[in-house]
Amino acid sequence: MGLFDKIKNGLKKTKDNMVKQVETLLNSFTKIDEEFFEELEETLIMSDVGVATSVKICDLLREKIKETGATDPAQIKGMMKEIISGMLTGGEALNISTKPSIILVIGVNGVGKTTTIGKLAANLKAEGKKVLLGAADTFRAAAIEQLEIWSDRAGVELIKHKEGADPAAVVFDAISAGKARGCDVIICDTAGRLHNKKNLMDELAKISRVIDREMEGCDKEVLLVLDATTGQNAVSQAKQFQEAAGITGIVLTKLDGTARGGIVIAIKDELGLPVKYIGVGEQIDDLQPFDPQDFANALFDD
Numbered sequence: 001m002g003l004f005d006k007i008k009n010g011l012k013k014t015k016d017n018m019v020k021q022v023e024t025l026l027n028s029f030t031k032i033d034e035e036f037f038e039e040l041e042e043t044l045i046m047s048d049v050g051v052a053t054s055v056k057i058c059d060l061l062r063e064k065i066k067e068t069g070a071t072d073p074a075q076i077k078g079m080m081k082e083i084i085s086g087m088l089t090g091g092e093a094l095n096i097s098t099k100p101s102i103i104l105v106i107g108v109n110g111v112g113k114t115t116t117i118g119k120l121a122a123n124l125k126a127e128g129k130k131v132l133l134g135a136a137d138t139f140r141a142a143a144i145e146q147l148e149i150w151s152d153r154a155g156v157e158l159i160k161h162k163e164g165a166d167p168a169a170v171v172f173d174a175i176s177a178g179k180a181r182g183c184d185v186i187i188c189d190t191a192g193r194l195h196n197k198k199n200l201m202d203e204l205a206k207i208s209r210v211i212d213r214e215m216e217g218c219d220k221e222v223l224l225v226l227d228a229t230t231g232q233n234a235v236s237q238a239k240q241f242q243e244a245a246g247i248t249g250i251v252l253t254k255l256d257g258t259a260r261g262g263i264v265i266a267i268k269d270e271l272g273l274p275v276k277y278i279g280v281g282e283q284i285d286d287l288q289p290f291d292p293q294d295f296a297n298a299l300f301d302d
Contacts, residue, residue: 006281006286007291008298010256010279011299013257016259018259025040032076041058044262048260049266050232050262050263050266052269052270053265057087060083080300081300085293087265088265088296091249092276092290092292094221095221096221098218099182100179100184101184101186101218101219102175102186102218102219102220103187103221104211104222108237110227112227112254116253117133117147117150117187118149119285120187121154122155123289125154130184133151133156133174133186134173134174134175135158135170136170137189138161139191141163144160159177167206174188175210176214190204190207204245220248224237224241224245224249224250228254231258232263235270247273248273249276250274251277252264252278252290253279264278264290274290275290276289276290277290278290278295
């Protein structure tokens with residue numbers, strides 16, 4: 001299966017939920033009036049696009065229809081595709097041009113954080129990069145063992161300490177090993193505890209100080225892993241983590257298992273955070289770099 005087909009298959013539930021309803025709406029209205037826009041707004045909100053973002057999409061669509069005088073439903077669907085693709089564009093590429101570069105991965109338990117790290121490592125290795133993992137989520141039972149399984153699966157090396165060790169010390173050792181071994185990318189797991197934001201902030205600040213000191217001038221990505229099946233709750237989580245850490249992008253997992261893929265648009269629009277990767281399946285190669293145009297095409301094309 002090709003890359004685009006995987007994304008299209010992964011977004012099938014969202015397409016069936018959101019776009020099919022938009023198509024029904026377009027076919028049931030004889031004229032594009034305020035009643036149509038009210039219904040469209042409601043359809044988008046119900047698809048987890050979010051209130052503010054749904055209003056914005058409708059406003060932009062109004063402007064386009066006014067400019068072009070379009071009445072054909074097929075034209076309007078094309079305009080929506082263009083608007084959504086435009087809203088999602090910008091910042092989706094990983095910024096890892098230095099050698100080494102570092103990626104910190106954050107996320108609450110259960111979102112697929114460790115799995116994402118393993119798949120990301122495999123993805124980057126397939127691009128010809130030498131990757132090293134750092135097991136700096138030292139508080140969750142079995143997090144280190146889980147990451148070890150994924151490092152074996154991805155065929156990359158892992159730096160680990162004992163459970164309960166200082167996460168910043170693990171990051172320090174991972175950086176030292178990464179430099180010594182000529183690695184291109186160091187990916188570090190971190191604890192995702194939201195119940196005590198101060199502890200999380202302190203821990204991430206300590207890790208950041210280590211990175212700034214040991215990797216001055218190197219590229220750093222801080223990726224937040226979110227579970228797409230949680231819908232608007234993912235936006236709330238992202239807001240809290242944004243306050244605690246300088247997040248540079250989002251990895252949205254489990255898109256294939258939900259009709260709530262509209263959340264991608266809400267995250268980018270409401271939080272200004274680019275979606276860098278999306279998870280569209282269980283296999284090691286099912287974590288895909290996010291492409292706004294492909295996303296919009298997968299949703300709106302027949």
